[in-house]
Amino acid sequence: MQQISRRSFLASSVAALGGFALTACGGTAASSGPVTLRWSMWVSTPQERAAWAALADNVHKAYPNITIKLETSAFDPYWDKLQTELASNTQADIIGMQGLRMPAFAARQALQPLQTFISKDNDVNIADFYQPMREMMSFKTQLYGLPYDIGPVALYYNSDLFKAKGVEAPSATTPMTWGEFRAKAIALSDASKHQYGYAIVPSFDAVVPWLWSGGADYMNEAETASTLDTPEALAALHFLMDLILKDKCVVPITDLSNSLFAVEQFYSGNVGMIMGGPYDAINMRANAKFKWDIAPIAAGSAGSVTRLSGSGFGISPHTQYPEQAWQALKLITGTPALKQLASLGRAYPARSSATSAFLQESTPIKNIQLFQKILDGSIPHSKGHFFRTTTTWQETEVMFAQEFNPIYLGLHSVEQIVAAVKPKFDKLLQRHQALVNK
The missing domain is CATH 3.40.190.10 (Periplasmic binding protein-like II)
Incomplete structure (x- = not known):
């Protein structure tokens, strides 16, 4: 782009x-x-x-x-x-x-x-x-x-589940730290009841806010090379994968092709938190049979840096x-x-x-102003980030689906996944540059 x-x-x-x-x-x-x-x-x-x-x-x-x-x-x-x-x-x-x-x-x-x-x-x-x-x-x-x-991405959370578990709901004015997010997700989880603290879409897009909040990115500013192999990017990916594979406080991924996986799990009432945009509100009101609200996404070393798309x-x-x-x-x-x-x-x-x-929508949620505050940059340590893509992003997403998304299954290490993705991402970025400079 x-x-x-x-x-x-x-x-x-x-x-x-x-x-x-x-x-x-x-x-x-x-x-x-x-x-x-x-x-x-x-x-x-x-x-x-x-x-x-x-x-x-x-x-x-x-x-x-x-x-x-x-x-x-x-x-x-x-x-x-x-x-x-x-x-x-x-x-x-x-x-x-x-x-x-x-x-x-x-x-x-x-x-x-x-x-x-x-x-x-x-x-x-x-x-x-x-x-x-x-x-x-x-x-x-x-x-x-x-x-x-x-669509500034925020954290949707199940207010009823937080209350039932005796877990303090996320603040609308101060982003949780990653450590606080992990603690809440673990406290909300009970595998015997199929309850989990978090659900995630098994896609590359879903990790982007985690990368940014951890001080990393997926490509350099010039859009010529992938930066997924930097220490910051690897640390962010390890944190997220540990939530899934070690802490087991994330709904187990069963279908890598389902882009609605997280929100469908959230509708069940057994998931505490998911990331979503304002565009999800219409379906949330129709399908979620519990009280819910929104909060900033969790803050890593670089703050709470969410996706704007x-x-x-x-x-x-x-x-x-x-x-x-x-x-x-x-x-x-x-x-x-x-x-x-x-x-x-x-x-x-x-x-x-x-x-x-x-x-002023017909059935407002308590923290409805949050989306505008993200756009305004008025929440401390929280900001929205323009989601940069490229002229070869269609092919890049296909590559991610094949090479990156299996990371959610835990069959290969973070380092192995990144080692497979980076050269292919770099090649697609080279093609992108050729298209841009035509």
Whole structure:
């Protein structure tokens, strides 16, 4: 990911752009004959699909000539399906895009740059989007998508289980140390009752906050070499693996391919803590039959350093209706739309003008302000960190799934896993540099 170029993204044009009101603007392209736009997106539950379907209906209400056909898949199959569609130029007109995957798709021209639309549209306010999300949705100074959410990862915890076990709940204002986290996780665990202090998704992404909080990283700033073999990275990985394999206070991993493993275990009521973002709130309220709340993730030697990521939508370069797709894209990422998503707990809005809706959602949790405090950097020893990825991140994730994720099974040592991963990661970073410098 070209982080340096992203920081300068649209610097000259942002100041000139005005505010966006979610009303039909009456533009000639959007007012022409009837069209049907396909919109692809991932969902995990019926509640999520209903939230997106409501926004699709809003587009039709605002622009009666535009009908949105919503096409949804579960998260993991979504990316396989998208790759297949891109290969045959059958992708949707509007494409859901995770920020960490944006460089890979933008570099392959799977989305079209939005500056042409922005430069001739006085009704869009790009500056209203949080800067990290403008960076995540851009590549080589060009914006390729409009974000809908920003997701600072926090620690979700089962208040009822903490109370039943007589364990003090995590503080919302002072991050636990790693030692305190370990002690709480052990105290919450009882294998005979299938109760565990923590559950983790068996993926590389899940270890990133642990690496950062331990003063490590997964690649260098120049994005030319992996840094997983540094003493700090190895120490962080050892701490996490010891929780799983020695302390046995983490739910045993039984399925390396299940990206919903941690949250499904949490729903059972037998898990004390998991990491999750604001986007998990809608499903948490629907599926968790116990009291829960949120706290900062545990702090290592570098503090509580959590992951900032998010998603948005882009426009296919092969759409037959680019102007109509732009009108729809503006609407589904406008302030009223993001407030609607926020009120359901589906997204922490990527627009600063819409965040109040999440903080006032219909069934708020006690520490609801935490997500904003992470973004503001107002919690001592806690901060959010931009999740850097590369143009070869799709291939990198496949490599991680094959070479890194078995670390959770304990069949190989941390050092053996890192020794297998590093040369392959380095090679992918070399390919990334070649793509960036083309």
